[in-house]
Amino acid sequence: MQSVSPRVRALLAAVLCVVIALGAALAVDSRLDRHWILRGLTLFLALCCAALLLTDQSRQFRLVITAIGLLMFGLVFPVTTTIWATPPEIDFALAVATDAKNAAVKDARSAVTVADVKAAAEARGGAVGSLKTEKSPQVRGADAFPLIVRAKPDQGRPRACVSFVHGLDAEVRAC
Known part of the structure; x- marks a missing residue:
């Protein structure tokens, strides 16, 4: 050289x-x-x-x-x-976001709802919201965007947050 x-x-x-x-x-x-x-x-x-x-x-x-x-x-x-951008919990959240968007499109809606995300997460064996424990008895991230999505119902961390901006555009990040 x-x-x-x-x-x-x-x-x-x-x-x-x-x-x-x-x-x-x-x-x-x-x-x-x-x-x-x-x-x-x-x-x-x-x-x-x-x-x-x-x-x-x-x-x-x-x-x-x-x-x-x-x-x-x-x-x-x-x-x-x-x-390192897509650990398993992020992959799960991306799949849930895709399923929720597909459900909204199938129903001819222009926006994804919290119910769409909950149904998609549960259909894939996961849950929405933070895990209820003795230390934090109040569930967070289950009623409004950004939603906390967990790959397993009994999983505390790691988890991902899913939000939908402008109706059908998903944003996924670690939370």
């Missing part, structure tokens, strides 16, 4: 980082909170590492540090945040 000028290396590294960051962001379901701040920060750091390649690399040590930073911020962080 010594035959390629530092400017070309920096440009190629920057383009590769942007492509990986965009691919990782688009690989996640659009109904999820995509952690845009974290993704933007890692892209910024990757581009900073690529910019370091523009400078004259007189020491091998600086080149190694720049390459490791580019690898971490340009590849490892975007890929791992994409892989």
Whole structure:
């Protein structure tokens, strides 16, 4: 790679980082909170590492540090945040949101109701609302959006929150 000028290396590294960051962001379901701040920060750091390649690399040590930073911020962080974006409780909530939307569309309604989400969660073997315990005897998140969706009726945490904005557009996030 010594035959390629530092400017070309920096440009190629920057383009590769942007492509990986965009691919990782688009690989996640659009109904999820995509952690845009974290993704933007890692892209910024990757581009900073690529910019370091523009400078004259007189020491091998600086080149190694720049390459490791580019690898971490340009590849490892975007890929791992994409892989970790859908744990099992989020997958369950996404399936419930899809079922609730399908029920509303089937009934020719322009909005998903709390009853649609409850029916979809129960049909998949889950429950809506926080788990009632001695410590917190009041059930939360069962009457209005955002609803707390649990994959199993006796599961306390982890859980996900589902809301519907603009009628049929679901938003799912950890809660």
